[in-house]
Every structure is written in C-alpha cells, then in structure tokens.
Amino acid sequence: MASAILGAGAMECVARRPRAALAVAGLGLLLGMRALRRSLAGRFRQVPGWPLVGVLPQVDGGKRLAQCMEKWASELGQEGAYEFSLMGTRYVVVCDWELGKQVFGQRPLNVTRNEAFEHVMPPLVGDGAFSAEGEKWKRHRKITSPAFNSTAVRGYFPAVRETVGLLVELLEAGAADGAPPTNFSRLLPLLSMEVVVKVVFGQESGALRHGQSVVTDLLFEVFAAIQERYLAPVPYWLLPGASLVGLGAGSGAAPRLKEEIRRLLAGIPEGDTSCLVTRLAEAEGDKLSRQEVEGNLSQFLLAASETTSSALAFAFHHLSLQPELQQQVAAEVAEKAPGGVQSQDQLASLKLVKAVWMETLRLRSPGPMLALSTAVPIEIAGRTVAAGVNIFVLTRYIQNHTPEAKVLGEDLGEFRPSRWLSANERFVEFATLDTIAFGHGVRKCPGQRLAEDEGVLVIAEVLRRFQLEKGADSLAEISAFAQSPAEDVVLKLSRRTAEAGARGRA
Ligand code: HEM
Known part of the structure; x- marks a missing residue:
C-alpha cells in the first residue's frame, strides 16, 4: 500500500x-x-453507511426510502441538505424550502427528472410529458396542457361522477348484513384506472364492473415492469432471449398495451367532445404524432392511477379511526349536496371534504419526495454539485417542517383536516406549499385538478352513504412509484342512517 x-x-x-x-x-x-x-x-453531511452498498440495509431495498430520508433530514439536515451513498451512487437530499425552490427553479434544463425515467419509461410506453426532458419535454407539455385546464376538467366531471357511481354500487354489497369487510386497496386502483380510462377515451374498460379488464391488467403489468427496471442494478431484460425465460420485465406486456391503447382510440364514441383525446385533437398549432399521442396517453394512465388510489386508501384509513369526523363530512354532503354531488360547483362547496383530501396529501402524500438529477453543475447551499448527481427534494418533509407550517397548528403529526379551515370556512393561507404533493414549478403535475375532483368526490359519495368501522390503529408506508400503504386497507362498511347524518350536523 x-x-x-x-x-x-x-x-x-x-x-x-x-x-x-x-x-x-x-x-x-x-x-x-x-x-x-x-x-x-462540495460534500454535505453524510448519512453513515456500509462500504460499497452504503445505506442499502437501512432502506430495506428502497421500501423505507422516504421514511429514512425524512428521519435523516431531522438528524443531518441543519444545512438544508445532506447526502448519502447507495450502491456506490451519491444522492444529495434537499430538505429546506428555500433550497428546494432554487432547485425547482433550475428545471427543466439544468435539473431534470431522475435520468432513469428517461431510459426506463419510453421503451415500454413511448415518449410523453412525464419522461421527456429539455426541448422535447417543452413541446409535449405545451401541446398536452390544454387537456388539463379548468374548462377541460369541468368537461370530464360527468365521466368521473359516473365511475364513482359504479364504485358506490360495489360498496353497497360490502355494506350488506353479514358481508365481509371491503378491501379498499383492491378496489381503489381499479377505480382510479377506470376514471382515467373513461376521462381519456370516453369509454368504460370494465375494470370496476367485472373486477378486471384487458387495459387495466396490462397497465398494472407495465407499471410493475417500470418499477422493476427502475430499481434493477443491470438491464438484464436486454440479454438475448431474456423474455423467453421470463426475464423480459414487461417486454411482452408493452406491445400489447400499445395495441389496447390503439383499440380504445379507435373506439371513441362518435361526436364525443368532452374526452381528453378529443381535447388533444382540438389543440391549435403544433400537433403530436400518433406515436407521441399514444405515449402520452399511456403516461397519463400510469401517472394518474397509483397516486390517486394510494391517497384515497390512506384517507379511508384515517377516516375509519375518526367516526365523528365521518359524521361531520356526511352532514356537510347532506346539506350541500342532498341528492348526491351532481356538479363541480356543488363539489367546490364541500370545504370539509376538500380539507380531508388536503390533510391526506399533507400527512400521506403519494409523492413525498421528487427524484431529480443535475444536467449541469449547480450551486446548493454554497456548494457546487456536479452534473449527473441524483437529487431528492423532500417535499412532504419541507411542507411539514418549514417555519410557515405553523399556520396549520403545532400538532402536525395528527390527521386533523379542520386545520385547513379558518373560522369563516376559508382555507388557511399556505400557498404554494399547500399543493406541494403535486410538485412545484414548471413540471408541476398537470393532473392536479382532475385528481382533486376524483378524490373529493369519492370521499363525499362514500361517506354520504356509508359509515366505516374502525380499521387498524396504524398504517405503515412503503416507497414505490407512489408512497403506498404497507398493508391492505380492509374496512367493514355499514349503511349510514338519516339520524347518523343529522347527529353530525348538530
Ligand atoms: C393524488 C394524485 C396525484 C398526485 C399526488 C400526483 C403527483 C405528481 C407529482 C409529484 C408529479 C411530479 C411533479 C414534478 O416533477 O415537479 C406529477 C407529475 C405528473 N402527473 Fe401527477 N399526480 C397525481 C395525479 C395525476 C393525474 C390524475 C394525472 C393525469 C391524468 C397526472 C399526470 C401527471 C403527469 C403527466 C406528470 C408529468 C408532468 C411533467 O413532467 O411535465 N397526475 N404528479
């Protein structure tokens, strides 16, 4: 030596x-x-790890990644950033809002989505706004944005309402005497897939009615493959004959999903002016090619499903532990939308239900961190971070630990939706961190309005009809594409009586 x-x-x-x-x-x-x-x-304080594998044992193969990063932020994040090594790769973690804003401000060119997305998604589903970078992203985003503006989303409301109606019909069976508890973790992914299929193509896939459908099965398969490829240490699916021995990681499902998307595109009802595809076709100016349309649609389906269903599963878990809150929500719906929610305006009047949705995203965000990369060297907290370094921005941690979060109260570990409402039923001023679960800046989630319509409507319609019996006392999380419940959310339902609704109003 x-x-x-x-x-x-x-x-x-x-x-x-x-x-x-x-x-x-x-x-x-x-x-x-x-x-x-x-x-x-240029180094920040570092999480102690093992030689070669770094923090791998602590994060349990990635499943505890968000949880660990938030704990490390409390211990090592005084500077607003810290770092760790995982399998020899350096990760810088930003846990302070000022620094977070600076990083978000460098997008889309200097800071990109974690580069793995660009390599993993397009080969399976094609190019789209979620995975594209640079000038290509600008074009995809510009052309697809009108399909998510408030007028467009208002037009999708009937499709969302109809699909939520199907969910409620299914839940009726679970509320019958002697029926077994309902597995929300099984139903909600089918609901969120069905909502987005209906919104995008103006057709039902059959997922909710029949418990499965070709397109949702393929989407789940491709989704699993994206996660597998994202986490794989080597691209083993590229080996000759990999598919033949079951190592294709989605290579078989991906072309079938494309075919299914084409079949749905061909089946759009004549004269349908409200579905998302029609909105895209109506866009003025530069158009996407057919392949680009297909890529974007697949990416919308993927981006919309696990996020929304995961948030709703957490919402029902927390609601099940607070019977009084359930009654208050039911009473609000009974007062503002007596025959059920018929319009977006009625939905907007449900302040407490929206507060439940916001509280769920605050405490149980499906995206508690954003995985980014530097495309050029950038400054973070006075240090130069080289090009090609992975950066995590801990959005949920920032939302709950920034000094401004005091407006929401001191008990930020509790699920207490009323914190979002001030005395005159206005929402507490906490912009822009109130919607940080959807990201921030130029690449903020375009589906926020649609997700909110679905989330608020599902909570309102389910609690209007049913009471949820108490579920498990606590519910752990796992980190995957979305932060999700570690256990299935399984709850016993009973039909809500008129007296129960009235008690909530009293
Ligand atoms: C609760 C539900 C949802 C949550 C929490 C959520 C969250 C997010 C987050 C955190 C991002 C990354 C933002 C960034 O990089 O700054 C994102 C991106 C995206 N989301 Fe959502 N999302 C949800 C639902 C939806 C829905 C319903 C759709 C559409 C149908 C959608 C479509 C997209 C797309 C296309 C992107 C990529 C945007 C871009 O990179 O330009 N999301 N979402």
Whole structure:
C-alpha cells in the first residue's frame, strides 16, 4: 500500500536516510489531505453507511426510502441538505424550502427528472410529458396542457361522477348484513384506472364492473415492469432471449398495451367532445404524432392511477379511526349536496371534504419526495454539485417542517383536516406549499385538478352513504412509484342512517 502512495524511489530513500524518510512521509500526508479536502469540498453531511452498498440495509431495498430520508433530514439536515451513498451512487437530499425552490427553479434544463425515467419509461410506453426532458419535454407539455385546464376538467366531471357511481354500487354489497369487510386497496386502483380510462377515451374498460379488464391488467403489468427496471442494478431484460425465460420485465406486456391503447382510440364514441383525446385533437398549432399521442396517453394512465388510489386508501384509513369526523363530512354532503354531488360547483362547496383530501396529501402524500438529477453543475447551499448527481427534494418533509407550517397548528403529526379551515370556512393561507404533493414549478403535475375532483368526490359519495368501522390503529408506508400503504386497507362498511347524518350536523 505504501509503495502505491510514495512510489518505488521514495521507498529506497526511506530505507537509507530516516530524516528524509520523515520528510517524504510528511509530504505524502499533506498531498493526501489536500486531495481528500478537495474531494470533500462540495460534500454535505453524510448519512453513515456500509462500504460499497452504503445505506442499502437501512432502506430495506428502497421500501423505507422516504421514511429514512425524512428521519435523516431531522438528524443531518441543519444545512438544508445532506447526502448519502447507495450502491456506490451519491444522492444529495434537499430538505429546506428555500433550497428546494432554487432547485425547482433550475428545471427543466439544468435539473431534470431522475435520468432513469428517461431510459426506463419510453421503451415500454413511448415518449410523453412525464419522461421527456429539455426541448422535447417543452413541446409535449405545451401541446398536452390544454387537456388539463379548468374548462377541460369541468368537461370530464360527468365521466368521473359516473365511475364513482359504479364504485358506490360495489360498496353497497360490502355494506350488506353479514358481508365481509371491503378491501379498499383492491378496489381503489381499479377505480382510479377506470376514471382515467373513461376521462381519456370516453369509454368504460370494465375494470370496476367485472373486477378486471384487458387495459387495466396490462397497465398494472407495465407499471410493475417500470418499477422493476427502475430499481434493477443491470438491464438484464436486454440479454438475448431474456423474455423467453421470463426475464423480459414487461417486454411482452408493452406491445400489447400499445395495441389496447390503439383499440380504445379507435373506439371513441362518435361526436364525443368532452374526452381528453378529443381535447388533444382540438389543440391549435403544433400537433403530436400518433406515436407521441399514444405515449402520452399511456403516461397519463400510469401517472394518474397509483397516486390517486394510494391517497384515497390512506384517507379511508384515517377516516375509519375518526367516526365523528365521518359524521361531520356526511352532514356537510347532506346539506350541500342532498341528492348526491351532481356538479363541480356543488363539489367546490364541500370545504370539509376538500380539507380531508388536503390533510391526506399533507400527512400521506403519494409523492413525498421528487427524484431529480443535475444536467449541469449547480450551486446548493454554497456548494457546487456536479452534473449527473441524483437529487431528492423532500417535499412532504419541507411542507411539514418549514417555519410557515405553523399556520396549520403545532400538532402536525395528527390527521386533523379542520386545520385547513379558518373560522369563516376559508382555507388557511399556505400557498404554494399547500399543493406541494403535486410538485412545484414548471413540471408541476398537470393532473392536479382532475385528481382533486376524483378524490373529493369519492370521499363525499362514500361517506354520504356509508359509515366505516374502525380499521387498524396504524398504517405503515412503503416507497414505490407512489408512497403506498404497507398493508391492505380492509374496512367493514355499514349503511349510514338519516339520524347518523343529522347527529353530525348538530
Ligand atoms: C393524488 C394524485 C396525484 C398526485 C399526488 C400526483 C403527483 C405528481 C407529482 C409529484 C408529479 C411530479 C411533479 C414534478 O416533477 O415537479 C406529477 C407529475 C405528473 N402527473 Fe401527477 N399526480 C397525481 C395525479 C395525476 C393525474 C390524475 C394525472 C393525469 C391524468 C397526472 C399526470 C401527471 C403527469 C403527466 C406528470 C408529468 C408532468 C411533467 O413532467 O411535465 N397526475 N404528479
């Protein structure tokens, strides 16, 4: 080892003259220290880890990633950023809002989505606004944005309402005497897929009615493949014959999903002016190619489903633990939308239900962190972070730990939706962090309005009809594409009586 540092000539000198030996050793030490200081200059406080694998044992293969990063932020994040190493890769974690805003402000060119997305998604589903970067992203986003504006989303409301109606019909069976508890974790992904299929293509896939459908099965399969490829240490699916021995990681499902998307595109009802595809077709100016349309539609389906269903599963878990809150919600719906929610305006009047949705996203965000990369060297907290470094921005941690969060109260560990409402039923001022679960800046989620319509409507319609019996006392999370419940949310339902609704109003 010594010969590697000092060189063979110096070794000879050391043997003959001890003083010279000391001088050479000192020089070597000095040079070594300088080199070390230079390499550490841009470093933040580091999470202790193991050689080679880094923090892998702590994060349990990634499942506890968000939880661990939030804990490390409390311990090591005084500077607003810290870092860790995972399987030899460096990750810088930003846990302060000022620094977070600076990082978001560098998008879309200097800071990109974690580069793995660009490599993993397009080969399976094609190009789209979620995975594209740079000028290509600008074009995809510009052309697809009108399909998510408030007029367009208002037009999708009947489709959302109809699909939520199907869910409620299914839940009726679960509320019958002697019926087993309802597995919300099984039903909600089907609901959110069905909502987005109906909104995008103006057709029902059959997922909710029949418990499955070709397009939803393929989407679940491709979704699993994206996660598998994203986490894989090597692209084993590229090996010759990988698919034949079951190592295709979605290679079989991806072309079938494309075919299914084409079949749905061909089946759009004549004269349908409200579905998302029609909105895209009506866009003025530059158009997407057919392949780009298909890529974007697949990416919308993927981006919309697990996020919304995960948030709703958490919402029902928390509601099940607070019967009084359930009654208050039911009473609000009974007062503002007596025959059920018929319009977006009625939906907007349900302040407490919206507060339940916001509280769910605050405490149980499906996207508690954003995985980004530097495309060029950038400054973070006075240090230069080189190009090609992975950055996590801990959005949920920031939302709950920034000093401004005091407007929401001191009990931020509790699920208490009323914190969002001030005395005159206005929402507490906490912009822009109130919607940080959807990201921030130019790449903020375009589906926010649609997700909110679905989330608020589902909570309102389910609690209008049913009471949820108490579920598990606590519900752990796992990190995947979306932060999700670690256990299925399984709850016993009973039909709500008129008296129960009235009690909530009293
Ligand atoms: C509760 C539900 C949802 C949550 C929490 C959520 C959250 C997010 C987040 C955190 C991002 C990344 C933002 C960023 O990089 O700054 C994102 C991006 C995106 N979301 Fe959502 N989302 C939800 C529902 C939806 C829905 C319903 C759709 C559409 C049908 C959708 C479509 C997209 C798309 C296309 C992007 C990529 C935007 C871009 O990179 O330009 N999302 N979403």
